[in-house]
Amino acid sequence: MTTSTKKQAKGSSSSKTSKKPLRIVLVGVPASPGFAMGKVFPITNREISVVEETIPESRVTTEEQLFLKAVSKTAKEIGQIKEISETRTGVHDSLIFATHLMILQDPGLVNGVLEMVKKKHKTARWSVHVVLGNYIEKFEKINSPAMRDKAADLRDLYNRLMTALDDSGPVLEDVALEQGVVLAAHEIMPSMLIAIKPGQVSALVMDTGGRTSHVAILARSLQIPAVSGLRNVAAQVNAGDTIIVDGTGGMVIVNPDEEDIRKFHERQEVFERQRRELFTMRRLEPMTRDGKYITLHANIELPSEASKVTDFGATGIGLYRSEFLFFQKDAPTEDEQQAAYGEILETMSPCPVTIRTLDAGGDKLVAGLTAVNEANPFMGWRSIRVCLSREDIFCTQLRALLRANKSGNLRILLPMISGLNELRKAKAYIKRCADELKAEGAQVGNIKIGAMIEVPAAVMLVDLLAKEVDFFSIGTNDLIQFTLAVDRTNELITEMFQPHHPAILHMINRVVMAAHREGIPVAVCGEMSADPMSVLLLVGLGVDELSMTPWSVMATKKIIRSINYEDVRESALTVLQMDDSDNVNEYMHKKYAQTITDLGISSFVGQVDGK
């Protein structure tokens, strides 16, 4: 029997309630900034205990009814989430719930469970466990990645059904009774987060996930503080425990003492004050004291985020990762893609919008599109390589992009470029699609085409690339990973992932010089562009544009407005002479830590000291 459907978390309430509440401090990954204190509300994808139980004939009807009631309750719940998801994120994102509803009414599943109850005299819970468990096992074995992904959907359904069968467990709708609870779970599903009403939930804490998980991204766009990667928080808290969540620093305190609460109020006050102050900066120019203008753009994940971007003071979109469209749906059509891109482009017009073409592969698997069993997926069939060998998919996307570009503010960014051949091929496809559209009588607006600099080979050839594109965007995460030969997903060598390694700084310097010789701008759109010390180095090295999560834009603007370009330029040239990243960090810290601390943006950029 499969156990993969079970979630860990053994310590449910009964064993602990008698004890005096224990103060526990846990450190995880800061997934969404902000501070909150509230009552813990555990979510029920905890251990689902099922035991094989034989029931007397007299209980068969009761168990059957119990199951059918659970099905209709679950269907109602999914229907509600579907509705909310339609209004919040659009019809495409909600398609998945239509499939869930259909599976829930599947005759094989429903009759299978009912038969097991009737003929084998088993409880409804055990029957669901066996019948749905069998389906999950079968889906996991199918030789098609798209179908294997459906096993996760079935597990989601399994958890919902089990919760509905177990009336004692808290379910989502109960949250409405309380305001500002802190959700604690082994794993929080995006569907759950989408269904939350404003004000219901003040923070999230989870055992799993990192900064870039879907839930973290959603939490940031909903502005709910969140800490992920806490490993075992779900097992250590009970419903109603008081919990403090520091989403900026990635820390959680369960059952805090008076001192903790006092400190929390202080920090929260600072956060709110800093937030108010930062919002007053929205309309100010991101210009250094000696007059150098640095363009600040925002990275977004959902088309609907575009409308909020300018509120944070960004003057464009520096990176829209188009693969998110492909995660939500197996293969978005040209019209569907055009609608999504058009929403962003029109909302932002006349500000520029950089849309990166499909960057699937590596750690971002798109069902049906990416190879699954590669030994080195990061160096495998991914990104532009997939696009160039799957002409159909690439041209569908390019046509959608060109058609959506009504006001001419589109910048197409080509990822993973490793040489001229790839760049020229990709540009030829763009030209072909544009010509086709013109022949069909469509108007094709102006576009800018840029190359992502993230493969060391591209840096070696950067002089040549600069002659053939309109802009560069440096993808620091991959550039660091490939240059330093450090797999960023490998926990054993996380310390070797050094953004300030002299090799990286020299590469950035080289890219900037080549670009400026040809008169084209250089953008940086990775995590690095939101780290205060990195911002100083990047500006000093001559980078023209920084793109980051919308929240970081205001804090970065404050940093830029406080510095002199001439000064950071000198610092950048100084560290370029250094031989290792420790020296670079020490130098920067000594020179700027106090300045950054004095800016009063600590709630948004994490701690500067402690290096």
Added chain:
Amino acid sequence: MIVKTLTVTNKLGVHARPAGMIVDITGPAKSDVSIIFDGSKANAKSILNVMMLAIPLGSEVKFEVDGEDEELVVQKLEQLFHDNFNEEAG
């Protein structure tokens, strides 16, 4: 009973959404509908069964439709396959 063989011509094959579209037709039908692919026969009213067949582009799929509305069901299925499930052709 009508036996009808249809060819999958959409690029991505019968993934979750096309499977749902098939069940949209077979589910409410009065006829019994079976789907046969690659030696396996399954109840075509079950989205789980249809999805589990993981039918790729270019496959020939056999439907056995038996009941009072069998002609209408076959006609609708034919149209659905002909339209590539409203997706891109492969």
